[in-house]
Amino acid sequence: MSNSMSVLVLKVGGALLQCEMGMARLMKTAAEIIANGQKVVMVHGGGYVVEQQLTANQMETTKHLGLRVTPAEQMPIIAGALAGTSNKLLQGAAKSAGVVSVGISLADADLVRAIIKDEQLGMVGEVEPKNASYLEFVLSQGWMPIVSSIAMTDAGELLNVNADQAATAVAQLVDGQLVLLSDVSGVLDGKGQLLKSLNRAEIEQLIKLGVIESGMKVKVEAALEVAESMQQPVQVASWRDAAQLAALAKGEAVGTQIQA
Template sequence: MKESLIVIKCGGSTMEQLPESFFAAIAALQRDGQQLVIVHGGGPAINAMLSSLQIEPQFADGLRVTCEQTMQVVEMVLAGSINKQLVRRIHQAGGKAWGVSGQDGGLLTARQTTKPLGQVGEIEQVDASLIQTILTAGYIPVIAPVGISADGKSCFNINADTAAGAIAAALQAEKLLMITDVPGILQMDAQGEKQLLAQTNAAQIENMITSGEIYGGMIPKVKAALDALQEGVKEVVICRGDADDLKQASAGKEIGTTIKGVGA
C-alpha cells in the first residue's frame, strides 16, 4: 500500500453541495497516481426517505436511533442510492470508482452498541483486503458505513466519521480528510469572534469539548480523528469540500484545521 493513501470522508449534509469541480479534482488526483478511499454518510437522505415512508426519525444525544424499519432505510439509502450517486459523479468527472458497503466481504465487522440506539454498531474489526483489491484494480473504493456482525446475522448503522477513522487506521493512511460544511474547527478569540483554528492537538480538542466550543456533529469528527491518529494515521484535516481545498490538502499545504499525531 502506498504511503500517500488518503481517506476522504464526505458528510451526508455536504454531498449535495459538492460541486462538479470537487469530483474533477478527485479524478485528477487519481490520474496522477494518488490512492484515494472515500467513506460517506447520508443523514439528510435517510431522513427524507423516512419522511416519505411516514417514519419519524428518532435521535438520542445527536445520534440516530435505528429500529428495524429505520435500518432497512439506512441500508437502502447508504449502500444504495447515495453510494451509487457518488460512484456516478466520479465516473462523470473521468475517474474510476467502485461502490461497496461495510458488509461486503466482511469489511466492517461490528457489534451492537450498549447505548439505547437500536441497530447502531461499534466497529470490532476492519478487513482492509477488499479495499486493497479495489485499489490494486485501479478504482477508488466508495464505502457506505453499514456493518455486519461476526456471525453474519445482523447488520448495523455505523457513524460515518467513526467508520472513516477506523478505515484510515486499518490502511495506515497518510491522511484522513474530513469534508464538512464549515471551514474547520472554529475557536473564540479574545474579542468573542470565531476564528479558524489552523492546527490543534488532542489536549486542546478535549479542552474545547469540555468548554462547549466543540459541540454537536463536530464531536464525533474530532473523536474519530484522535482515534485514527492514535492508530497510526499521520494527520487529519477538517475542511470544506472545495476543489482547491482538496488539492491543497492532498499536496500537504495548510488548509482547514490540521490535527497531527504525537511526533508528527
C-alpha cells in the same frame, strides 16, 4: 508519518449529496489526486438523505450525542438511503468525472468487525478494522472504492455506523492518511474563526465549553483516535471550499489539523 504516496482516505459528509456542483468538484479533485499516482478511498455519510427517506415513510428520527438512534424497523430505509441512494449518487458523480469507482459498504468482504454499540441506540454499530484484501485489490486495479457506513454483525444484521467512525476504521485498515471533509472549513472557535491545529487537551477543553458539539464532536473524536493510533495528523476541512480542494490535490495541509 505517512508519506504522500500512501492511500488517501477521504470522508465526505451528507450535505455534499445535496450539492451537484460540490460533488462534481470533489470528484474532479479525486481524479487529479489519482492521476498524480496516489490511491484514494472515499467513505461517505448521508445524514440528510436518511432524514428525507425516513420522513417520506412517515418515520421520526432523533440523534443522541451526534449519533442517530436507529430502531430496527428503520434499518431497511437507512440502509437503502446510505448503501443505495447516497452511494450510487456518488458513483454517478465519480463516473462523470472519469473516475472508475467500486461502490461498497462496510458489510462487504469482512472489511470490519461490527458490533452493536449501545442497546439504547438500537442498530447503531461500532466497527474495528478486519480485512483489507478487498480494498487492496480494488485499489490495485486503479479503481476508487466508495464506501458507505452500513455494516453487518457476525449474525448478519445490518448496522448503521456514523460515517466519521466508518472512515476511522477504513483509514486504520489501509494505513491511510485521513481527511474528513464537511460543510465547514474546519473546526471553528467560539467566534467562528478557523482553528489551524488541535490536540487532545485543546479538544477536551472546547468540548467542555460547548464550542465543539454534535456532529463535530463525533468527528474530532474520530479524528483524534486515528491521529493517536497512527501517529499522524488528521485533517478536518470542507468539500465546499474550492481553494481547500485545490490544496488537497497538491498534498498540502488544509483546514484543522488534529494532532496526536
